[in-house]
Amino acid sequence: MCQPDDTDTVVHDISPNNDDLYLPKEQREWLIYIFPGNPGLISMYKPFAYALATLLRQSHAFDGISVRICGKSLIGFETTAGHQQPTRQGSPAGLRETILAVGADLLSHVNAVSSSSSVQVILIGHSIGAYILMEILRRRPQVIMGDQGGRINIAGGILLFPTITNIARSTAGMILTPILKLTYLASVVNTLVSVIFYLVPFICIAIPSDQPAHNLLHAVDGSLETR
Numbered sequence: 001m002c003q004p005d006d007t008d009t010v011v012h013d014i015s016p017n018n019d020d021l022y023l024p025k026e027q028r029e030w031l032i033y034i035f036p037g038n039p040g041l042i043s044m045y046k047p048f049a050y051a052l053a054t055l056l057r058q059s060h061a062f063d064g065i066s067v068r069i070c071g072k073s074l075i076g077f078e079t080t081a082g083h084q085q086p087t088r089q090g091s092p093a094g095l096r097e098t099i100l101a102v103g104a105d106l107l108s109h110v111n112a113v114s115s116s117s118s119v120q121v122i123l124i125g126h127s128i129g130a131y132i133l134m135e136i137l138r139r140r141p142q143v144i145m146g147d148q149g150g151r152i153n154i155a156g157g158i159l160l161f162p163t164i165t166n167i168a169r170s171t172a173g174m175i176l177t178p179i180l181k182l183t184y185l186a187s188v189v190n191t192l193v194s195v196i197f198y199l200v201p202f203i204c205i206a207i208p209s210d211q212p213a214h215n216l217l218h219a220v221d222g223s224l225e226t227r
Contacts, residue, residue, distance in 0.1 A: 007043045008078045010034065011109075012053035012069040017062065029119045030155075032069045033106050037127025037161075040074030045126070070109050074132075075101040099135050106136075110152050123157040130162035 016028070034049060036042050049069050056062050056069075073079070076093045093101070110119050125133030137157065179185065 006080065007041075008073040008080045010042050010046055010049045010069070010071045012049055014053055014056055014062070014067040014069070016064050016066050017057075017060070028065055029114050030065060030067045030122065031109060031113055031119050032067065032122045032124060033109065034069070034071030035102065035123065035125040035129030035132050036071065036074060037125075037129045037163075040077035040128075041079070042071045042073045043079070045071060066113075068109060068113050072102070072105045074098055095132075095135065099132060099139065102132060103136055107152060119153065120155040121152050122155055124160065125157065125162070126160040128163050130159040133157050133159065134162075 032052070034042065034045055036045055049071065053067075053069050056067055074093075075098055106121070110121065113119050123133045123136070125131070134157075137154065140154075
């Protein structure tokens with residue numbers, strides 16, 4: 001079942017196909033959590049989450065298993081007023097603040113699925129979301145078992161196009177680094193981006209609604225309206 005539409009959250013609950021199939025409790029409940037990449041909007045991943053939920057419902061490998069697929073926009077990038085979380089002194093959220101917020105949301109979904117600690121969790125991170133995923137694993141005790149308590153059984157993680165930590169040392173990084181140091185580059189890019197984003201609503205209207213690009217542009221446009 002898909003939860004009511006919300007631009008800042010994604011939740012798909014998949015009920016077991018065969019309740020009569022015996023499985024140990026620790027294998028009957030699974031949760032898949034998605035960490036979005038830049039610009040931190042989970043709404044960009046709704047088609048992906050929907051497609052994944054559809055495939056799991058059709059797979060006999062998941063008979064007798066319940067699965068929740070979920071995710072949330074990164075802190076500071078929410079487009080719905082009710083979901084916007086306050087950041088420290090109104091400044092952009094740092095890495096630690098982002099990780100703690102994501103860890104708290106992940107734990108809340110685990111607790112919603114089951115009151116026991118039997119839920120098996122698979123983490124999916126895209127781009128900078130892959131970096132956040134790795135940081136959560138590295139800081140696992142502090143993030144997951146902090147003030148809220150609770151325990152999360154992480155069965156594995158999937159990194160989709162992960163962010164390169166030493167990107168400046170890569171081939172593209174060595175080419176772009178001198179360019180990025182040009183004095184007026186930021187002002188020129190800012191002007192070009194402003195013009196492009198000014199045209200975004202018209203572009204969204206021109207693209208058919210059944211195209212994946214329409215979902216992407218609609219998500220970005222919604223985010224810009226809240227900035």
